[in-house]
Amino acid sequence: MITHDRWQRIKEIFYSAQDRTPAERSNFLDEVCGDDVSMREEVEALLTADADNENFLTSPAYEFAAGMLAEEASEFVAGQTVGRYEILCPLGAGGMGQIYLARDTQLGRNIALKLIAQEFATDSRRVLRFEQEARAASALNHPNVCVIHEIGITDTGRHFIAMEHIQGATLRDHLARGPLKLPEALQIAIQVGAALGSAHAVGIVHRDIKPENIMLRPDGYVKVVDFGLAKLT
Amino acid sequence: MGSSAGITQLLERWSNGEENARDELMPLVYDELHRLAVTYLRRERREHTLQPTALVNELFLKFSEQHSMSWQNRAQFFGVAAQMMRRILVDYARAHYASKRGGSRYCVSLKNIAAFGAQPDADLLALHDVLNELEQIDPDQARIVELRFFGGLTIKETAEVMGTSHATVEREWKLARAFLKRELTRTKGPS
Numbered sequence: 001m002i003t004h005d006r007w008q009r010i011k012e013i014f015y016s017a018q019d020r021t022p023a024e025r026s027n028f029l030d031e032v033c034g035d036d037v038s039m040r041e042e043v044e045a046l047l048t049a050d051a052d053n054e055n056f057l058t059s060p061a062y063e064f065a066a067g068m069l070a071e072e073a074s075e076f077v078a079g080q081t082v083g084r085y086e087i088l089c090p091l092g093a094g095g096m097g098q099i100y101l102a103r104d105t106q107l108g109r110n111i112a113l114k115l116i117a118q119e120f121a122t123d124s125r126r127v128l129r130f131e132q133e134a135r136a137a138s139a140l141n142h143p144n145v146c147v148i149h150e151i152g153i154t155d156t157g158r159h160f161i162a163m164e165h166i167q168g169a170t171l172r173d174h175l176a177r178g179p180l181k182l183p184e185a186l187q188i189a190i191q192v193g194a195a196l197g198s199a200h201a202v203g204i205v206h207r208d209i210k211p212e213n214i215m216l217r218p219d220g221y222v223k224v225v226d227f228g229l230a231k232l233t
Numbered sequence: 234m235g236s237s238a239g240i241t242q243l244l245e246r247w248s249n250g251e252e253n254a255r256d257e258l259m260p261l262v263y264d265e266l267h268r269l270a271v272t273y274l275r276r277e278r279r280e281h282t283l284q285p286t287a288l289v290n291e292l293f294l295k296f297s298e299q300h301s302m303s304w305q306n307r308a309q310f311f312g313v314a315a316q317m318m319r320r321i322l323v324d325y326a327r328a329h330y331a332s333k334r335g336g337s338r339y340c341v342s343l344k345n346i347a348a349f350g351a352q353p354d355a356d357l358l359a360l361h362d363v364l365n366e367l368e369q370i371d372p373d374q375a376r377i378v379e380l381r382f383f384g385g386l387t388i389k390e391t392a393e394v395m396g397t398s399h400a401t402v403e404r405e406w407k408l409a410r411a412f413l414k415r416e417l418t419r420t421k422g423p424s
Binding site: 001002003004007011014015045046047048049050053056057060061062 | 318319322357360366369370371378381382383384385404407408410411412413414415418419
């Protein structure tokens with residue numbers, strides 16, 4: 001733990017170094033730190049951290065809590081059944097509702113089950129859009145587009161979409177771990193391009209392409225998901 | 234609304250030097266803020282829009298509409314609210330993390346990232362830990378982080394609450410972030 005006095009000294013040097021150009025800094029640090037190598041290292045580490053810190057902590061904390069809340073707000077619990085699907089665990093939430101990992105009890109495979117949010121269940125405009133998502137994606141038979149298995153409605157009147165469960169991370173999660181290497185970026189871009197190309201060929205525009213909607217499977221396959229805003233032309 | 238009247242009175246007693254009024258104030262602000270935070274996050278999640286208004290500002294407006302608050306009260310109020318916000322979100326992240334991974338130990342995903350992302354719960358808990366470290370060596374900087382990051386206040390508002398200049402807050406905030414970033418990226422491996 002740094003002592004109070006030492007921290008005050010580090011602060012002074014840090015602020016003075018910041019008033020200088022990067023080229024002048026090295027000489028300046030030699031001068032003020034002298035033989036105190038660890039002081040110099042300390043200040044340099046802070047200057048390095050600062051140089052690459054433009055966005056760090058600049059959005060308020062509660063914005064980051066939104067994702068946690070969405071998971072907690074899941075209404076369906078493990079073991080519950082929706083049609084022939086048995087809920088296993090929540091996977092996340094989108095603008096229209098929650099997504100769960102579920103087991104197709106007839107075919108014995110895992111699927112992703114998207115259920116329209118309770119508050120939209122009776123909103124015909126939202127329901128239409130929800131079903132349109134499934135129709136748009138199922139109109140495409142393409143290896144880079146998430147496969148839709150079924151659309152349906154529960155006993156309690158909730159619309160759902162059963163679709164392929166894609167193992168892997170979103171491109172957003174992947175980017176958070178560091179920049180992509182060029183061959184990797186190209187591999188992803190080519191597959192996303194192929195998916196969108198096939199959609200455009202049948203008159204479907206996705207309209208919400210972003211890293212959150214691009215899934216990367218461990219085997220290298222890239223899948224475009226969430227046609228919830230797609231436009232059928 | 235009873236609790237807001239209570240809060241105003243407690244703030245007044247506190248600014249008159251009654252330190253125990255602060256202890257009574259905490260749970261009231263906590264409850265109110267918690268309620269507001271949950272509504273807020275739900276709405277944000279659904280509409281995919283990030284509201285620029287700070288939660289604590291909204292809470293303050295709600296109270297001050299019904300009760301006049303002096304300037305000093307307002308500054309104190311923001312201080313308490315930011316602290317409460319930190320507690321709410323950290324408690325929340327801890328519970329969330331434990332339920333998801335079946336334990337209370339966490340390892341940090343923050344490496345070279347500009348903002349929080351893949352694991353908001355673990356990242357928030359890690360940040361809470363290094364902010365405690367900063368508190369030991371520079372309480373003022375830690376307070377700035379609490380007001381800015383957890384309270385969502387602007388530089389200007391933070392300067393008002395701290396009773397210091399805009400330039401000072403800006404400078405200290407920059408160094409505080411560099412300190413936190415460095416601590417998060419260098420020392421915290423899986424523990």
